[in-house]
Amino acid sequence: MDLEDDPRFTAGLGTEYGQKDAMERHTPVRGPSAVIPATGRSDPLADFAKPFETITPRRQTLPLVLNSPHSGRVYPPRFLAATDLDPLTLRRSEDSFVDEIFEGAVSYGIPLLKAHFPRAYLDVNREPYELDPAMFHDPLPAHVNTRSHRVAGGLGTIARVVADQTEIYRKRLPYSEAEARIRDIYMPFHETLKVLLEATFQQFGKAILIDCHSMPSTPAPSGDGDHGRPDIVLGDRYGTACAPALMDRAETILQSMGYNVARNNPYAGGFNTEHYGAPALGLHALQIEINRTLYMNERTFERTRGISRLARDMTKLVRKLGQEVQKGLNLEPHRRAS
Secondary structure, three states, X not given: OOHHHOHHHOOOOOOOOOOOOOOEEEOOOOOHHHOOOOOOOOOHHXXXXXXXXXXXXXXXXXXXXXXXXXXXXXXXXXXXXXXXXXXXXXXXXXXXXXXXXXXXXXXXXXXXXXXXXXXXXXXXXXXXXEOOHHHEOOOOOOXXXXXXXXXXOOOOOOOOEOOOOOEOEOOOEOHHHHHHHHHHHHHHHHHHHXXXXXXXHHHHOOEEEEEEEEEOOOOOOOOOOOOOOOOEEEEXXXXXXXXXXXXXXXXXHHHHOOOOEEEOOOOOOOHHHHHHOEHHHOEEEEEEEEEXXXXXXXXXXXXXXXXXXXXXXXXXXXXXXXXXXXXXXXXXXXXXXX
């Protein structure tokens, strides 16, 4: 299937690639569009040596694609100069080390796309133009979505606040800044993800996106209660983004490892899960949210000893899911009535 045939999956720009070691690492390269003109237009590609990369095995052997869109931890000086927040406060929105936790699966024939830019700078788990007009000193174009619940919460494509609702920017931004980040980083990121899913579908006749995230161990004061969260939350947009059997198997495997697992609460899946999950077309998306207390100190952002076990378990999870799909796991989008 060519994803270009379905308008749900058409997206912006292409990328160029490089290679490294036993696994190929693909990164976008600066091109003519990255040059700063005399007008001083924003240049997001100048903020990062590489905004994101794809780590691929020599040969893909399982029909899964891993995506870590929020684990980026490169905070460019130009971005830091625009905020009064210290780096640790900015990192509260970051899914720290999630790329490391899932990277072991690459050795089992599964590609991984990972962001290096931070979520506080640009959120690629949003629509391309979910923007808060209060953040900008010039009017926004008509195509911008200013009314989503994510924008209302300050967490649009360009976030207004970090996870604890602390304002990021000391003053309003020009709209050209948002447009540049979306054009130069968001669009190529999603084009790369689309290419990975399309190649997987062409090879296997199906493609499964695992969107990898982490969550605070306790909710924000305005969040989902004053109790602690489960170890792992699986999200499939309430049964619409992947086959029921895929969700069932993921939950069973995790529970067999001793994890406390919840479904769709408080995280049912964001833009990526909703946008790329189309089970009737053979495209499945499952979001995994991991409780940060399992692997890190949430105050100091340091890894704890738990990260080793967690990384082994997540590698085992995605490998088992891929193998069971290859062996004929039922990926029908709806359960048959008995």
